[in-house]
Amino acid sequence: MRIGLLTDGGYPYAAGQSRLWCDRLVRGLTQHDFDVYALSRSAHQEDQGWVELPHHVQRVRTAPLWAPEDDGRTYGRRERRVFASHFASLASAVCSDGAPEAFAEGLYGLAGLARERGGLYAALRSELAVRTLESACRAPGARRAVHTAAVPDYLAFTDELERALRPLSLDWYGDDSLGAVDLCHAASGGTAALPGLLAKRFFGVPLLVTEYGVQLRAHYLAAYDAPLAAPVRALLAAFHGCLASEVYRQASVITPGNTHARRWQEKCGADPARLRTVYPGMDAERFTAVGEGDDSGDPHTLVWVGRIEPAKDLIALLHAFAEVRKEEPEARLRILGAPVTAPGSGAYLAHCRALAAQLFPDEAADAHAVGDNPVSFEEIGGPEAPDLADAYAAGAVIVLSSVVEGFPISLVEAMLCGRATVSTDVGAVVEVIGGTGLVVPPRNPRALADACLALLRDPERRERLGAAARARALELFTVEQNLAAFRDIYLELISHSPVRRDSDAVDGDGEPVPFATPAEAHVPGHWTGGRTRPRWAEPASVNAAAAPGGPDV
Known part of the structure; x- marks a missing residue:
């Protein structure tokens, strides 16, 4: 099967939200060929290059959404x-x-x-x-x-609007591009799904849409802080709402990543009969050593892991820890964040450091130390910080304090490590936890502190919750279950679609030519001709685009 994978600001670029799960999907379904059609979001993203692509990625076509794309044509x-x-x-x-x-x-x-x-x-x-x-x-x-x-x-x-509709003007809609794929798989809704809508319109190619974070919701959240007038925000919100409804109406199958996303999709008009929840797949192997009997973590330490940004509400976490510290003087809090790259994140981190120094004035002389300082700010992967698995292993309780959350990846990682968790009730948290951790209301430092104290004081309960959390994560949130779900969906969709034959395998009346396609063409590999032709058999322009470093520009 030939899959057209449609991405927006993600795979195959080295930076992007959909990069990781798309890479796992492509590498896990080696029996299919993939053509990647990628929209880029910035020059910085393009400069960072691509991830290394597996051999069954037959071609990559890219287009920027950030640069002017005037073809110089005007209308009569x-x-x-x-x-x-x-x-x-x-x-x-x-x-x-x-x-x-x-x-x-x-x-x-x-x-x-x-x-x-x-x-x-x-x-x-x-x-x-x-x-x-x-x-x-x-x-x-x-x-x-x-x-x-x-x-x-x-x-x-x-x-x-021109930027959002730029995919309409691309040269991706021909018999040798999206017209040649058996299935379009959009890695998100919104603009990424536009090429899939046109492939279905022009060629009848079925469309599969996956949303781990609902694109329309992301637009609403981003528009709140955008420097645009109120009428412009209203027009953009209405446009993206109409686009989301059309994408859901035309998609053969929609795979939300959780029930929270599913509710959004149903509210926007998605047919419940076409919705299949497919949880993101996590690499459980990297957390095996921690999850299977590693009790080396400090029993007095709380650990927070994630991106340092306002939506994570570290302010409430620090106030909650101040209450914890009053009742448990030996308690510590380790905040391990990804490298700060997003605009405004540096200022927010500085504000959090200043608050920690204010709340613990006698102890916060060194905001980087872990020793006698009750609060530490560390960078995951830094020279003195642990890697991801060791970060979760460092403490007894993992805390999530967000006020906005889609699918809580860090929570699943903590579960795979067999750690007890305290989380705020946002996004898909309750669905992910499923009774294996404590959940409190967001923006409530007192409730967060009480839950943390309850687990810090009860090691047997921590152990029971951690074991149950790991069992749940291994059952629902692994790469294997994710790949199995998409493998079945691909086969189901293609079984309901018209047979698509190569032009050289049919006669003038559209009937199949006997023995036109040799039996060897169905053997996995890239040494045969036809649909599985090797990369060197592609046109020169396609070869350039399929190179791991991307096209020369």
């Missing part, structure tokens, strides 16, 4: 009329609570125009687009939030 009078008609349908659906059919008509109409004529970049930034959008915003029945939009708002929205 006829094309402008066609564009205005389709853009009016899309704008009307975005500006009002219009029917999904209007959004789909506009979206696919613009895609067809871009495929035939190009020029969508200039058209979406033209005066015609602004006038059309203005009419939609002021039409009867338009959302109240967009009535006050002015020309600067229209320009800001069309600029954001």
Whole structure:
């Protein structure tokens, strides 16, 4: 089977949210060939290069969403009329609570125009687009939030819209690209799934959408801090809502990573019959030594592991630990964070260090030490910090204090290490824990402190919860169960899809030619011709794109 893997800001780039699970998926399903169609989010991401690709990744096509992609084409009078008609349908659906059919008509109409004529970049930034959008915003029945939009708002929205719709203008929709795959697998919803929508529209290729974090929810959270006017935020939220609904409507199967994501998808119109929960797969082997009988952790130490950012609410954790310290003077807190790279994370880390020094003024002389200082800030992988497994092994209780969380990866890792956990009730935490840890309300330092004290004072309970947590994690959250689920879904989808034959295996009437495909073509490997041709048999442009270092630019 030939899989078109669609990613947005992730695999095969060395940095990105979907990189790890996509890499495990591709390496675990060696019986299939993969073509990767990747959208990049920044020049920095592209400069970091790609991960090493396995041999059955046949080709990689990339496109940036961060740089201008003007093809230099403009429309004549006829094309402008066609564009205005389709853009009016899309704008009307975005500006009002219009029917999904209007959004789909506009979206696919613009895609067809871009495929035939190009020029969508200039058209979406033209005066015609602004006038059309203005009419939609002021039409009867338009959302109240967009009535006050002015020309600067229209320009800001069309600029954001052009970036979101940039996949419509790519040269990925031909018989030798997405038209040649058996199945499109989008690694997230939203923009990443757009090429899959067009592959289904133009070629009938089935679409599978996986969302471990709901893209629409991520957009809502990001838009809150975006420096955009209220009408622009309202228009963007409406557009992404319409796009999510269309993706869910067209996908043959949708695989949320947890029940929290599933509820979002159902609220956006996803058919429950098409939803299959597939938990992310974690590498359990790296935690085996810790999980199987390692009791070397300090029984008085709490450990926090993750990315240091405001959503993790380390402020509440530090206040909670101050309460713990009052009742258990020997207690310690080790905060082990990933290297700080996100904008604003450095300032938040500095604020947390300052708070720790304020809460423990007589003991926080050295914010990096672990010795007599009750709170330490360490970097995972740093010269003096432990690796990930040793980080979890360092203490008796693992704490998660987030106020916003999707699927809590660090919690699963702690469970694989057989550690008792205290977590806040956010995202998929309760679903992951399943009764094997303590859960408290978010933003409640007193409740967090009480739960930590309960486990610090009861080693037998810690041991029971840790053993149950590891058993649950091994049953539900391993790479093996993840691969088995997708292997079955791939086969199910292809069994319900029309047979797709190579052009050289059929005659003029579309009937199969006897013995056109040799039996050896079905043997795993890349030494045969046809669909399993080796990489050196690809065109030169494809060879360049498939190299581990990426295309020369």
